[in-house]
Amino acid sequence: MNTKNPDKVVIVGGGTAGWMTASYLKKAFGDRLSVTLVESGKIGTVGVGEATFSDIRHFFEFLDLKEEDWMPACNATYKLAVRFQDWQRPGHHFYHPFEQMRSVDGFSMTDWWLQDGPTDRFDRDCFVMASLCDAGRSPRYLNGSLLRQEFDERAEEPAGLTMSEHQGRTQFPYAYHFEAALLAKFLTGYSTDRGVQHIIDEVQEVKLDEHGWISHIVTKGHGDISGDLYIDCTGFRGVLLNQALGVPFISYQGTLPNDSAVALQVPLDMKTRGIPPYTQATAQEAGWIWTIPLFGRIGTGYVYAKDYCSPEEAERTLREFVGPEAADVEANHIRMRIGRSEQSWKNNCVAIGLSSGFVEPLESTGIFFIHHAIEQLVKHFPGADWHPQLRAGYNSAVSNVMDGVREFLVLHYKGAGRNDTQYWKDTKTRAIPDALADRIERWQVQLPDSENVFPYYHGLPPYSYMAILLGTGAIELRPSPALGLADSTAAQKEFAAIRDKAQFLVDTLPSQYEYFAAMQKLP
Numbered sequence: 001m002n003t004k005n006p007d008k009v010v011i012v013g014g015g016t017a018g019w020m021t022a023s024y025l026k027k028a029f030g031d032r033l034s035v036t037l038v039e040s041g042k043i044g045t046v047g048v049g050e051a052t053f054s055d056i057r058h059f060f061e062f063l064d065l066k067e068e069d070w071m072p073a074c075n076a077t078y079k080l081a082v083r084f085q086d087w088q089r090p091g092h093h094f095y096h097p098f099e100q101m102r103s104v105d106g107f108s109m110t111d112w113w114l115q116d117g118p119t120d121r122f123d124r125d126c127f128v129m130a131s132l133c134d135a136g137r138s139p140r141y142l143n144g145s146l147l148r149q150e151f152d153e154r155a156e157e158p159a160g161l162t163m164s165e166h167q168g169r170t171q172f173p174y175a176y177h178f179e180a181a182l183l184a185k186f187l188t189g190y191s192t193d194r195g196v197q198h199i200i201d202e203v204q205e206v207k208l209d210e211h212g213w214i215s216h217i218v219t220k221g222h223g224d225i226s227g228d229l230y231i232d233c234t235g236f237r238g239v240l241l242n243q244a245l246g247v248p249f250i251s252y253q254g255t256l257p258n259d260s261a262v263a264l265q266v267p268l269d270m271k272t273r274g275i276p277p278y279t280q281a282t283a284q285e286a287g288w289i290w291t292i293p294l295f296g297r298i299g300t301g302y303v304y305a306k307d308y309c310s311p312e313e314a315e316r317t318l319r320e321f322v323g324p325e326a327a328d329v330e331a332n333h334i335r336m337r338i339g340r341s342e343q344s345w346k347n348n349c350v351a352i353g354l355s356s357g358f359v360e361p362l363e364s365t366g367i368f369f370i371h372h373a374i375e376q377l378v379k380h381f382p383g384a385d386w387h388p389q390l391r392a393g394y395n396s397a398v399s400n401v402m403d404g405v406r407e408f409l410v411l412h413y414k415g416a417g418r419n420d421t422q423y424w425k426d427t428k429t430r431a432i433p434d435a436l437a438d439r440i441e442r443w444q445v446q447l448p449d450s451e452n453v454f455p456y457y458h459g460l461p462p463y464s465y466m467a468i469l470l471g472t473g474a475i476e477l478r479p480s481p482a483l484g485l486a487d488s489t490a491a492q493k494e495f496a497a498i499r500d501k502a503q504f505l506v507d508t509l510p511s512q513y514e515y516f517a518a519m520q521k522l523p
């Protein structure tokens with residue numbers, strides 16, 4: 001073990017996790033921290049992480065990057081919501097938007113909606129964003145101003161807070177879709193310009209000292225490389241944390257069975273097709289297909305459980321779903337390791353990204369986990385004594401986020417009205433985490449609130465649970481009994497205000513395509 005302040009970091013892996021970590025650490029600590037990133041030129045990246053959480057903007061803000069600086073370089077677009085297609089029944093869709101739930105007289109609008117909703121679309125009645133998604137709108141006007149002035153002013157949003165400190169203050173109305181490979185390239189330039197040493201080579205061995213701490217890594221062409229802190233960004237391989245340090249992996253497979261994916265990158269003429277401002281998740285016989293609209297192409301893929309579907313069948317289904325545009329596009333088959341490392345930080349090794357853990361792409365949490373882990377690493381950065389409490393604090397923050405997201409994802413399947421194949425039937429009988437079973441029982445009579453959802457920060461506020469419960473439709477819900485006695489005049493006014501605001505925005509905002517064509521300076 002070292003006895004000096006750790007000031008030399010070695011990152012292994014140059015995917016999204018590696019480059020996000022390198023750029024953030026450089027920005028946080030400048031030249032006081034030496035950062036070396038080693039990535040294999042032969043082992044590819046996963047490269048399909050393309051949809052994000054709205055908190056990702058804090059990452060770019062931290063790096064002092066404006067949207068105009070990085071979005072055109074990454075073919076990025078806005079994401080206002082996830083659109084769930086066919087999860088309740090064929091032909092049905094609903095949105096899980098980036099929009100806080102309004103309340104009237106102490107009850108959420110979803111509670112009022114269950115009592116006396118104006119239409120059968122809870123998402124359009126309770127959220128403005130659902131109408132913007134249906135109409136394909138950009139959240140910004142062509143002059144760059146945001147749809148709701150208060151977000152631009154950020155009056156209530158002090159700078160420098162971590163994501164968990166931001167939650168509950170405001171809900172920023174959008175996240176991004178971007179081309180993961182282009183973002184990694186962009187961040188490579190950002191990081192190396194600021195002094196990150198970039199080595200393209202393969203790590204062949206990880207050497208430990210007599211206490212089980214990493215003393216150095218052995219590369220094929222650059223010999224031994226040593227540092228104080230090693231960051232394992234080697235993806236599902238977990239070369240440092242799992243393989244060399246032997247940290248066990250806790251599988252979530254028993255509750256989240258999807259373990260495979262097949263992906264396509266399909267160029268499309270966005271001018272004629274438009275750019276929907278949402279990620280779409282379309283339920284299929286043995287899983288679901290994501291569709292992520294970028295500027296110039298879509299990223300799409302079928303996430304499935306191989307116990308229910310072969311890779312060939314999955315690829316065939318995906319190609320049929322996309323249509324003739326995908327005919328010449330090569331498919332990328334991916335095996336997914338679902339779960340998390342027992343600890344993500346052991347001794348002087350921290351795993352970030354897929355090596356730390358991964359649920360599945362539903363709700364796009366992979367990059368959110370990375371961002372959260374980096375913030376927590378900076379917060380818990382070790383000193384000369386490598387105090388174990390810092391490690392413990394980091395490990396519990398990171399595992400709580402993944403365990404919480406796992407519960408949220410399990411709810412999607414348990415709650416889905418879809419029940420037409422063995423895959424969907426089994427989602428109703430498969431074991432779910434005990435605490436979630438208790439929570440679902442409670443939510444049936446009292447909708448999710450901050451007192452009754454997963455109790456630790458995991459990026460998902462109670463309104464997200466309401467959206468999924470109401471949208472997926474299989475779990476019977478009732479309004480609070482108190483609403484049977486209450487006067488609903490104010491709530492009905494609020495439903496009307498949401499409808500009017502949505503209509504005004506649909507009428508005045510440009511389409512996503514128009515907005516990004518202007519940003520890319522296209523005719």
Ligand code: FAD
Nearest residue numbers: 013014015017040045046049051203234235353354366367
């Ligand atoms: P990888 O991309 O696998 O990178 C690993 C790196 O380690 C590579 O550079 C490789 O060369 C290097 N490496 C490995 N072994 C060695 C070695 N021995 N020596 C040197 N270098 C080595 N997340 C989202 O937020 N949104 C999404 O929409 C989304 N969709 C996804 C869809 C699928 C099907 C999957 C599987 C994941 C998805 N994710 C998504 C997760 C997201 O892709 C990952 O979180 C993200 O790409 C980070 O990956 P990574 O950098 O940890 O690993």
